[in-house]
Amino acid sequence: MTVGDSAATPLSFRRSLSLTTRAWLATLVAVAVMVADARFDWLTPLRDGVSVLVRPLVAAGQWPFRVWEMLERTTIDVVALQKENAELRRQVLTLSAQIWEGAAARRENDRLRALLGFAPMPGTRLLPAQVLYDSPDPFSRRIVIDRGSNHGIQPGLAVAAAKGLVGQVTRVQPLVSEVTLMTHERMRIPVTVARTGMRGILWGRGEGALQLRDVLGEWSVAEGDEVVTSGLDGLFPTGLPVGRVTRVEHGGQVEPLVFVTPFEAGERWRQLLVLVRDETVAP
Amino acid sequence: MIVTLLAALALDLIPRPWMAVWGPEATLLTLTFWALRAPAWTGFGLTLLVSIALDVGRGAVLGQTALAAIWVVWGAQKWRSRVLWFGPLGQAAHLVWLWAGALALQVAVRWLVVGDGIVAYGYLLAPLWMALLWPLWYAVLLWPQRWRAVMPKHRV
Numbered sequence: 237m238t239v240g241d242s243a244a245t246p247l248s249f250r251r252s253l254s255l256t257t258r259a260w261l262a263t264l265v266a267v268a269v270m271v272a273d274a275r276f277d278w279l280t281p282l283r284d285g286v287s288v289l290v291r292p293l294v295a296a297g298q299w300p301f302r303v304w305e306m307l308e309r310t311t312i313d314v315v316a317l318q319k320e321n322a323e324l325r326r327q328v329l330t331l332s333a334q335i336w337e338g339a340a341a342r343r344e345n346d347r348l349r350a351l352l353g354f355a356p357m358p359g360t361r362l363l364p365a366q367v368l369y370d371s372p373d374p375f376s377r378r379i380v381i382d383r384g385s386n387h388g389i390q391p392g393l394a395v396a397a398a399k400g401l402v403g404q405v406t407r408v409q410p411l412v413s414e415v416t417l418m419t420h421e422r423m424r425i426p427v428t429v430a431r432t433g434m435r436g437i438l439w440g441r442g443e444g445a446l447q448l449r450d451v452l453g454e455w456s457v458a459e460g461d462e463v464v465t466s467g468l469d470g471l472f473p474t475g476l477p478v479g480r481v482t483r484v485e486h487g488g489q490v491e492p493l494v495f496v497t498p499f500e501a502g503e504r505w506r507q508l509l510v511l512v513r514d515e516t517v518a519p
Numbered sequence: 520m521i522v523t524l525l526a527a528l529a530l531d532l533i534p535r536p537w538m539a540v541w542g543p544e545a546t547l548l549t550l551t552f553w554a555l556r557a558p559a560w561t562g563f564g565l566t567l568l569v570s571i572a573l574d575v576g577r578g579a580v581l582g583q584t585a586l587a588a589i590w591v592v593w594g595a596q597k598w599r600s601r602v603l604w605f606g607p608l609g610q611a612a613h614l615v616w617l618w619a620g621a622l623a624l625q626v627a628v629r630w631l632v633v634g635d636g637i638v639a640y641g642y643l644l645a646p647l648w649m650a651l652l653w654p655l656w657y658a659v660l661l662w663p664q665r666w667r668a669v670m671p672k673h674r675v
Contacts, residue, residue: 259593262563266589269571269582270632279581286575290532293525294576297533369532371578375629380578407578414578 287409298368360473363387363510365395368412377417377442379403383510384411392471394511399499400477401425401465402508415508418478418498419446427478428466432456435466438478438496446479448494455492459484463496473511520560523549523660524569532576543648546573547621550588551614552660554595555603566592583629587621594621607654615650622646 253261272278365381383389385408393405395415404423407414418425423440427448436451448457461481467474479498486492530545546569553561570585594617595602602613622645 255593255596258563259589262567262589263586265567266570266582266585267628267632269585270580270629273581274632282571283575283581286572290528290572290576293529293572294532297529297531301533375579375583378578 283407284409287412291411294368360511360513363389363512365413365508365510367505367508371414377420378406378414379417379505380412380414381508381510382412384409384413386410388512389413389510393513394465394472394476396476396509396511397500397505397507400479401472401498402500402505404471405510413510425472425478426466426468427463429457429481430462430464431458432461435468438463446496446498448481448496449491451491457481457484457492457494476511520553520557523553524565528569528573528576531573543652544618544645546570546584547588547591547618548649548652548656549660551591551595551617552657554592555599555610556661556664558596558599561592561596563589563592580629583625586628587618587625590621590624591617607657610657611650611653614653615646618646618649619643 252258269279273283363383365383368380368382371378371380381395389405389408391405391408395402395405401418403415403417403420405413406416416423418438418440419442420440421442423438425438426435427438428435429448434451434453434456436448439447439449441447448463459481463478463481465472465474465476465478477499479496481494482497483495484492485494524546527545527549550561550566550569566588567585570588571581573579573584574581595614598613602610605613622643
């Protein structure tokens with residue numbers, strides 16, 4: 237045996253990198269992974285692959301909640317169920333009337349657009365999705381839904397609940413998707429004030445708040461105005477309810493500060509609707 | 520070890536709306552335990568793998584949990600002789616600073632590198648809950664080893 241012959245050196249006498257050096261190397265790897273994922277989106281295949289592997293663990297973690305929900309369903313109060321049923325029947329009648337009115341308006345709109353020579357409006361279908369969980373990531377306001385690329389979901393699609401817009405699909409994996417809530421600091425939604433037609437951009441401000449900024453033309457907005465999507469980004473459908481103007485401050489600034497409270501601000505949804513453009517619906 | 524890490528991952532992926540971000544990190548607790556009790560088996564490669572799986576499950580940026588976990592494992596291995604000299608409560612008093620420092624580093628690096636600020640400040644309470652949970656965690660993870668120690672000698 238010669239000195240320095242690593243193959244012949246007993247295991248306990250071999251020297252490797254120190255603990256601290258190895259920690260720094262691992263830190264470099266972690267930072268590189270962060271940058272590659274967050275800045276350049278290079279690790280989507282890795283994320284997709286690992287998400288399929290992690291899925292059984294997520295399901296195992298959710299199993300007690302599923303059992304609890306099942307128990308709740310089996311022990312539900314009959315009187316409460318009857319009341320809920322009556323309320324749902326009333327809502328069905330009201331919604332049916334609104335659907336007839338909407339369909340008639342749609343037909344008239346299509347006819348007028350055809351007369352004027354405009355292209356037909358792209359259709360949208362509603363894909364129901366179940367909220368699996370809120371992301372516990374402290375850096376984001378996201379929820380995870382049980383529909384992914386296997387179900388025809390694509391990044392950028394709008395996600396709504398009963399009263400209006402909730403957020404946007406920002407990451408799609410084969411079996412699940414992540415929805416960034418519209419109150420996230422990085423969310424920007426092109427909107428229109430329904431009463432005046434004023435267009436602007438709605439900025440997420442976190443903590444359930446939105447601010448109307450970047451208005452084109454003259455400001456024409458008042459407290460109580462309804463804000464809907466303008467559809468100018470080609471991602472969100474036109475006219476989807478977003479929120480209501482709750483505060484307008486003219487504090488000597490060039491532009492007033494306009495704050496909007498979203499219609500869907502509960503962040504406790506169980507079922508949501510993904511607004512899928514017709515061409516993206518899975519067969 | 521692998522079974523406990525998988526169980527901790529499943530625990531961390533449980534939807535917990537009542538403590539969405541400030542709850543204890545089961546994976547970090549388990550990695551700390553194994554870094555103290557079996558440092559030769561708890562390397563940075565394993566730490567990276569487990570942390571990335573957790574990030575994928577949570578929909579977080581990949582690598583952010585790893586950043587905290589790496590330095591927790593480093594600290595636990597570096598000071599294991601001192602930490603193990605104490606009982607579980609004394610260990611928790613030492614480890615809480617390690618967890619707090621690692622999570623603070625994670626927040627700082629993510630802010631510097633990715634540009635994301637923290638939006639849920641309750642997250643900063645997580646080390647406190649982890650310290651409170653540590654004695655129970657330590658006892659549960661140590662239990663199979665105690666059980667083996669009291670097994671009859673004729674059983675292998």
